[in-house]
Structures are given as C-alpha cells and as structure tokens.
C-alpha cells in the first residue's frame with residue numbers, strides 16, 4: 001500500500017513539478033518558446049548585414065505611472081518602411097518590454113499620417129538571394145511573435161497605409177484601431193511572395209480561413225468599415241482626433257485594473273490561444289495562483305463591491 005501511495009505521489013509531483021522546473025531551467029516561458037527560437041538563425045549571422053541597412057529609427061516612450069508604452073516607427077520619408085537597422089531596434093525594444101514590470105499597455109503607430117508600407121524596398125531589392133531573405137524573415141518572425149506574446153495589452157493605431165510587412169506587423173498586436181483614411185493591405189501575392197513575418201497565420205486566426213484566403217490572394221486594401229465588420233479592426237478613430245491620444249483613451253477600459261492582473265490576464269489569453277489545452281489550463285491555474293490574495297484581490301474583497309453596471 002505504501003509503495004502504491006508513494007508511486008502516486010511521485011507521479012503527481014512528476015506531472016506538476018517537472019514541467020514547471022524544466023520550463024524554469026530552460027528559461028522557456030511564453031515569450032521564448034522553443035519552437036519560435038528554433039526558427040531564428042544565430043543572432044550574429046543576421047545582425048552582421050542588418051546593421052548595414054540604415055535609415056529610420058524605432059522609438060519607445062514608457063510612462064511608468066500609467067504603464068503605457070508608445071512605440072513609433074520613424075522613417076517618414078519612406079512612409080515608415082522598415083530598414084535592417086529598424087528591425088534590430090524593434091527586436092531590442094520588444095526585449096526591453098518583456099522585462100518592464102510596470103507595463104500594462106502598448107500602442108504601436110507610425111510617424112506622420114501613415115503606419116508602415118512593410119520592408120524597405122531598397123533593402124529588399126538588394127537581397128533577392130534566398131539565404132538573406134530567410135534570415136530577415138526568421139528575424140522578423142521571431143520579433144513579431146514575441147511582440148504578440150508580451151504581457152501587455154497591445155494595439156496598432158493605424159493611420160494611412162499598413163501594407164505588406166506593415167499589415168503583418170499590425171496583426172502582432174492584440175487590437176487594431178484605424179482612422180477613416182487607413183487601409184490594411186496584404187500585398188504579398190502581388191509582389192510574388194507570401195507573408196513571412198507570421199502575419200498569414202495570425203490573420204487566419206483573426207478572421208478565419210475563407211476571409212484570410214480572400215484578403216491574402218486578392219491583395220486588396222481593406223478599409224476601416226470592412227476591417228471592423230470582419231473582426232480585423234476593433235474601433236474607428238473619429239476624424240480630427242490625435243491618433244495616439246485617442247487610442248490611449250480607448251485603451252483605458254482594458255487597463256483600469258492593477259498591473260499584475262492586466263499582465264496575468266494577457267498571459268492567460270496567450271496560453272489559451274497558442275498552447276495545447278492541458279498546458280493552457282495549467283498556465284491559467286498558475287496565473288490564478290499568482291494574483292490570488294494579491295493587493296488587487298484583497299482590495300476588491302474588502303470593499304465587497306456590487307457590480308451593477
């Protein structure tokens with residue numbers, strides 16, 4: 001009997017603790033899952049030529065008290081096309097945001113009245129050899145996957161064009177808001193390629209198989225009304241408002257809670273949408289334990305409030 005009990009204790013410990021320890025030891029959490037890491041080339045290989053393609057910057061401002069970060073693609077002469085240098089800066093910013101403990105939300109937008117027309121075509125023209133294409137794709141694929149998994153509620157604020165890689169970038173946030181004059185365009189097929197920054201997969205999950213195939217294979221622009229109707233966009237920014245300010249105000253309904261609760265909720269949703277169900281359920285339980293009895297929970301229980309609205 002003792003042996004039987006010991007065995008069942010052992011298997012329970014093995015089932016619950018070993019995967020957690022393994023994850024901790026390997027440093028593999030939601031941001032850096034092994035499958036995505038495997039897609040990327042060694043960093044030094046890609047960095048060596050990405051640094052040679054300059055122009056533009058990616059800027060980040062972080063407000064420690066509200067927990068809101070604003071990421072700006074800043075290459076307005078080329079409508080914020082993404083150069084190699086900007087790809088590296090974007091990856092560094094995503095890494096920085098992973099460790100930002102006060103972070104609750106992120107707005108991604110483009111400088112001037114446009115979002116992003118994808119990769120810098122001047123760069124793309126010089127890298128038609130498939131090895132560089134593969135390296136650039138793997139680098140952006142990893143960066144945007146990690147952006148998508150950040151424990152922050154993220155929104156792409158789209159004014160003007162989101163084309164090619166720009167349309168892929170806007171699928172890497174949790175929400176998309178658009179101005180009346182904005183359009184999202186998966187132009188890839190008309191350029192003789194398919195999405196390579198993870199946007200094809202994210203689009204399919206967002207709008208479903210048939211609609212994704214329609215948008216990807218036609219390469220037609222999608223305006224704000226249609227984007228809203230098919231669930232690609234979540235709000236239309238009223239004309240005449242500052243895009244970032246209006247988006248920050250719109251976001252507030254999602255970020256009223258305490259930082260740890262907002263972050264835990266995002267982690268639950270990432271796990272629920274990406275992991276096999278048993279693993280996702282385990283992650284959800286872990287996030288629950290993390291916030292149970294915490295300051296937000298204690299405050300709410302002590303107030304014993306009624307939720308009438």
Ligand SMILES: CCCC(=O)SCCNC(=O)CCNC(=O)[C@H](O)C(C)(C)COP(=O)(O)OP(=O)(O)OC[C@H]1O[C@@H](n2cnc3c(N)ncnc32)[C@H](O)[C@@H]1OP(=O)(O)O
Pocket residue numbers: 077078079081117118119120121122124161163164165166187191194195196197
């Ligand atoms: C896996 C990733 C794959 C990719 O992302 S590949 C890139 C796909 N993107 C594209 O093909 C978009 C190309 N651009 C366009 O179609 C048009 O510029 C666009 C966005 C409709 C805007 O048209 P307009 O409003 O008439 O503006 P415009 O054409 O005069 O552009 C203003 C300046 O911006 C430049 N620009 C636009 N998109 C760019 C890009 N992707 N790379 C490099 N430069 C780009 C454009 O060349 C022009 O510069 P300039 O005034 O000629 O010096």
